Every structure is written in C-alpha cells, then in structure tokens.
Amino acid sequence: MSNDSPSVVAKAARDATRRVMVGSVAIGGGAPVSVQSMCNTKTADAEATLAQIRQLAQAGCEIIRVTVPDKASLDPFGRICAESPLPVVADIHFDHRLAIGAARHGAAAMRINPGNIGSFDRVDEVIDAAGEEGCAIRIGVNAGSLDPAVGERTDLTLPEKLVASSVSFVEHFERRGFSDIVLSAKAHSVPVTLETYRALSRELPDIPLHLGVTEAGTLRQGTVKNSVGVGILLAEGIGNTIRLSLTADPVEEVDVAWDLLSSLGMRRLHPELVSCPTCGRTQVDLIGLAEQVSSRLSRTNAPISVAVMGCVVNGPGEARDADIGIACGKGQGLLFANGEPIRKVREDEMVDELFAEIERRFGV
Numbered sequence: 001m002s003n004d005s006p007s008v009v010a011k012a013a014r015d016a017t018r019r020v021m022v023g024s025v026a027i028g029g030g031a032p033v034s035v036q037s038m039c040n041t042k043t044a045d046a047e048a049t050l051a052q053i054r055q056l057a058q059a060g061c062e063i064i065r066v067t068v069p070d071k072a073s074l075d076p077f078g079r080i081c082a083e084s085p086l087p088v089v090a091d092i093h094f095d096h097r098l099a100i101g102a103a104r105h106g107a108a109a110m111r112i113n114p115g116n117i118g119s120f121d122r123v124d125e126v127i128d129a130a131g132e133e134g135c136a137i138r139i140g141v142n143a144g145s146l147d148p149a150v151g152e153r154t155d156l157t158l159p160e161k162l163v164a165s166s167v168s169f170v171e172h173f174e175r176r177g178f179s180d181i182v183l184s185a186k187a188h189s190v191p192v193t194l195e196t197y198r199a200l201s202r203e204l205p206d207i208p209l210h211l212g213v214t215e216a217g218t219l220r221q222g223t224v225k226n227s228v229g230v231g232i233l234l235a236e237g238i239g240n241t242i243r244l245s246l247t248a249d250p251v252e253e254v255d256v257a258w259d260l261l262s263s264l265g266m267r268r269l270h271p272e273l274v275s276c277p278t279c280g281r282t283q284v285d286l287i288g289l290a291e292q293v294s295s296r297l298s299r300t301n302a303p304i305s306v307a308v309m310g311c312v313v314n315g316p317g318e319a320r321d322a323d324i325g326i327a328c329g330k331g332q333g334l335l336f337a338n339g340e341p342i343r344k345v346r347e348d349e350m351v352d353e354l355f356a357e358i359e360r361r362f363g364v
Contacts, residue, residue, distance in 0.1 A: 013201060013237035017208045020180050022136050023087025023108035025062050027182055028208030028240040032267055035257045036210075036243040037250045038065040038091065046076040050083055052250070057085045059254040060269045063241065065089040065111060074101045081106030089138065096122035100129040109136035109182070114169045115145040127178045136180040138210055139173070141165050143187040158187065159195040167203055182241065183207045186214035190229040201238045211239035222246040223256050231260055268303035274322045275308040282310035283330040284347060292351050302364040306354070307336075324361065326354045337361070 019029025027034060037056050041049040043066055053064050064086045068077050081088045090102035090110040096117050099110055103126075110130065114123045130137050141147075143158055147165035150156070156164065162185040173181055183204065185196050193213050200209060213229045216222035226244040233239050244257045255270075262268040275290040290308045297306060307325025320339030327334045333350040335342040335357055345353040358364065 014240060016205050017240055018206050020136050020182055020208055022063055022089065025087055033234065033239060033261060034062045034241040035060060035254055036063040036065065036241055037061045037253045038243065040250060043067055043069065043073040044076050046079045049080050053084050053086055056250055056254055059251045060258050061086060061254045063087050063089060065091050067091040068098050068102045074105050077102060078105035096126050099126040103129045103133040103135040107135050109138060111138040111140045113140045113142060113145050115141065115147050115165060120172065124176060127173060127176050131178055136182065138182040138184060139166065139169050141169065141185040142214060159192050159199060162187065162196045163199045163203060166200055170204055170207060181207055182210050184210035184212065186212055188213060188215040190225055193229040194232060197233050197238050208240040209238060210241050210243065212243045212245050214245055216245050217247060219246055219248045219252055226256065227260055231264065234264055234266065269301065271297045271300050271302055272305040273297060273308065274305055274325065276310050278310050284328045286310040286328060289328065289351065293354065296355060300364050302362055304362055324358055326350050
C-alpha cells in the first residue's frame with residue numbers, strides 16, 4: 001500500500017489538527033472523534049438540566065452544550081458546571097457579557113459566533129476572559145450570521161463566505177494569542193456543508209473541526225442529512241467532534257451519532273444489529289423479531305455485532321463477521337458465532353436463547 005492511500009491521507013488530515021481540551025475531553029491531535037449534544041431544558045432550572053445531562057451521559061454523550069440566554073441563568077449555569085458529569089459548553093449569542101460570565105462560572109468551553117457577538121472590542125474581552133479562566137472557545141459560524149464584511153459580498157458563494165468568515169475569525173483569535181480554538185461553519189444544506197468543511201480542512205489544517213448539519217429537521221430527515229453530510233466528511237478524514245442536530249429528544253442525537261461512528265468503523269459503544277431485509281424465503285416474522293432484538297440490545301453496553309437473519313441456509317455465511325447471531329427457519333433457528341453453528345433452538349425461544357448466549361459469551 002502506498003503512503004498516499006485514501007485511508008492514510010484521511011487519518012493524517014484528522015490527526016494533523018492541534019489538540020484542544022474541553023474539560024477532560026481532548027478534541028483533535030489524534031484524539032477519538034467525540035460525541036456532543038445540547039440540552040433543551042431551561043438553564044434556570046438547574047435540576048432539570050442536570051437530570052438531562054446525566055441521561056445524555058448514560059447514552060454516551062461526551063460533551064454537553066447549555067444555553068446561557070440571560071444574566072439570571074448564570075448562577076444556575078455555575079451549579080450545572082460544578083455538578084455535571086460532562087464538560088459543559090456555554091452557548092452564547094449577542095451579549096458578550098454573558099460569555100464572560102459563563103467563563104467565570106466554570107464553563108469548560110464556550111460557543112460564540114463573532115458575527116453576532118458585536119464589535120471586535122467585545123470579542124477581545126471574551127477572548128481575554130476565556131484565556132484567564134482556561135476556557136476553550138468554539139468559533140461557530142452559521143450561514144445566517146457571517147462576518148458582516150463578508151456576508152454582504154455578492155462575488156462569493158455561500159461556502160466561500162463561510163470559509164472566509166471562519167478564516168478571518170481564527171486569524172483574529174490567534175493574533176490575540178488565543179489558540180484553544182475549535183471551529184464550526186454550519187448550514188442546513190448538505191452540499192454546502194461538504195464544500196465548506198473540505199475547504200476549511202485545507203485552509204486551516206491545524207484547527208480542530210466540529211461537524212454537523214444545522215437545522216437538519218426531525219428524526220428521520222435529520223438522521224439522513226447528518227449521516228450523509230457528517231459521514232462523508234468523517235470518511236474523508238475531516239472532523240474531530242460531532243453534534244448531529246435533530247428536532248427530537250437529544251438522546252436521539254447521541255444514539256444516531258454513535259450509530260454513525262460505528263457504521264464507519266471508527267468507534268463503537270453499543271451493539272451493532274446486522275439483519276437482512278427479508279425475502280420470499282423468510283418463514284418467520286423477521287421484522288418483528290429484529291425489532292425485539294434491537295429493543296433488548298438498546299439496554300446493552302458492549303461493542304459487539306449481533307445478527308438476525310431470515311434464512312438458515314445463507315444466514316451464517318452472509319453474517320459471518322457478526323460476533324453472534326440467529327438464522328431463522330420454519331419453526332426453529334440456528335444460533336451461530338462468527339459463522340460457526342452453535343445449536344438449533346425453537347422459534348418461540350430464539351430471542352431468549354440468543355440473549356442467554358450473549359450473556360454467557362460476553363458477560364452482558
């Protein structure tokens with residue numbers, strides 16, 4: 001294999017970024033791609049916000065973002081930072097004083113868009129406060145809020161505007177002596193997202209990138225758009241941390257993010273279900289069976305692959321890479337592991353026997 005093969009190039013591109021610490025979580029510089037989400041509770045209700053953070057942490061979230069919409073939210077935000085099991089990123093818009101307050105109340109990082117935070121004098125005050133408090137900053141550029149000097153230009157495409165805004169902001173932060181920067185430049189269009197992040201990876205190869213398709217939609221559409229946009233970029237070696245924005249329970253974002261990373265062979269937290277699409281040879285309710293197995297696997301934390309196949313003849317062969325599985329026939333199924341048969345079981349016992357074997361072999 002030559003040294004410039006796609007897999008080597010992809011790994012080198014991701015690892016070439018500098019490492020930025022958000023609390024105890026490393027972003028960039030060879031660290032694993034981390035999973036983020038955002039609370040949808042009221043920050044003033046610290047109890048509800050902490051309860052949601054704990055739920056997200058249990059699902060596999062590694063960094064959590066919390067909005068700080070007003071001065072009254074700062075004290076509850078401080079409590080959230082102190083008690084959260086995850087590093088907390090303060091989400092700030094418009095008011096630079098809230099960003100400074102969030103840094104002083106314990107934020108591990110803050111997300112600001114210099115395009116809507118005000119003049120660069122105000123941005124500089126935020127940078128200085130973050131530096132004093134050891135708080136990282138994600139520069140979050142959005143299609144709807146660009147550097148005013150760039151946004152009004154008619155000679156640039158939207159991806160070019162996003163990139164130009166991002167580069168100008170990063171250069172300003174670095175001239176200020178601040179380098180704990182993570183960058184995002186989001187749009188709701190998948191093609192715009194791809195073009196923008198590819199250019200950012202070329203223009204700013206040392207800056208860790210936060211990936212996501214913003215305003216992606218509800219669970220089905222948002223999952224598809226994020227999986228395509230973020231998945232392509234990750235496969236190309238671009239991106240160091242992800243938040244898959246969905247109009248849904250934030251836990252869904254985390255579940256989809258881990259499914260995406262698992263599908264790419266990058267990281268796996270939960271079991272992978274391997275199941276065939278059914279055909280005329282299927283002699284059981286394979287869809288119902290697969291849903292039963294999927295539901296029970298959702299309560300299992302182990303990076304294993306579990307197959308549910310509709311054909312006794314071909315199942316073990318087609319799912320040979322699965323750690324364990326069941327191939328279904330009329331009235332019975334064949335348990336197998338890594339393509340090798342274990343034993344036959346009755347149809348009404350298949351799910352229970354499958355999970356008994358999972359527990360016996362993997363202790364989960």
